[in-house]
Amino acid sequence: MNLIKSIENKIRLALYVSLGSFVSAIIIALAAFGYAYKMISREKNQIYVLDKNIPIVATRAEVGDNRAAEYKAHIEAFHDYFFSMPPDNEYIDYQIKRAMFLVDASGLAQYNTLKEQGYYTNLVSTSSVITCTKDSxxxxxxxxxxxxxxxxxxxxxxxxxxxxxxxxxxxxxxxRSENNPHGALINGWKTLENKDLYNEAKQRF
Known part of the structure; x- marks a missing residue:
């Protein structure tokens, strides 16, 4: 009788172990399939670009993530176009044209005022080179x-x-456009200060 009970217990234990192993295998398989599906979906959403035949993952960011840096780059570019000038009428026109894509009518108003005052004519006649640099x-x-x-x-x-x-x-x-890659427009632009800090005579040999 004890032998029969022992055999029954062993059969029951073997059944439990088999069922447990089967259920565990199903859970592991489902987890593996889920992980594989997630990895495949993520790979499909990635874009690769080639850099000298080396694939590099291209990441996508929200527009607002870097908007402050874009705004500042736009402002700096506008001032460089508008204020950095060589003594060359054609190049001055080219710079002003580029600047006008980045600003509203307030930019054109300042340009017309400077032009009427002979600012650009004086720049060319005196062979002056103007360079604008940003502090902050x-x-x-x-x-x-x-x-x-x-x-x-x-x-x-x-x-x-x-x-x-x-x-x-x-x-x-x-x-955004080719002429305005940052997708921003300067409004109500005005100059608050533009005064001489110091003059330095050039040495002549």
Whole structure:
């Protein structure tokens, strides 16, 4: 009788072990299939670009993730186009045309004022080279109001003048284009300060 009970217990134990192993195998298989499906789906959503025949994963980011940096780059580019000038009428026109894609009518108004004052004619006649460099840009992402701090280096044949440059305005989102890759437009632009800091005579040999 004890022998029969022992055999029954062993059969029952073997059955439990078999069922447990079977259930565990199903769970492991389902987990493996789920993980494989997740990996395949993630790979399908990735885009690879080739860099010298080496595949590199291209990551996608939301537009707003880097918007502040884009705004500042837009502001800096506009000031470089508008204020950095060689003594070359054709190149000045080219720079101004590029700048006008980045600003509203306030930019054209300032350009017309400078032109009427003979600013560009004087630049060419005196063979002056003007370079604009950024010091900093303050930007409020809530109101999209900004303030630009920079300097102008005006190099003439006889001397070099350094001028401060402080401007401000607002930003508006617009569709991106080849002429406006950041998709922003400067509104209400005005110059707050543009004065000489110091002059330095060039040495003549």
């Amino acid at each position: 840009i303050l930007l409020d992402m809530n109101t999209k109001r900004w303030r630009y701090y920079g300097k102008q280096k005006i190099e003439r044949p006889s001397n070099i003048t350094i001028r401060s440059l402080v401007t401000e305005g607002y930003l508006q989102d617009v569709p």
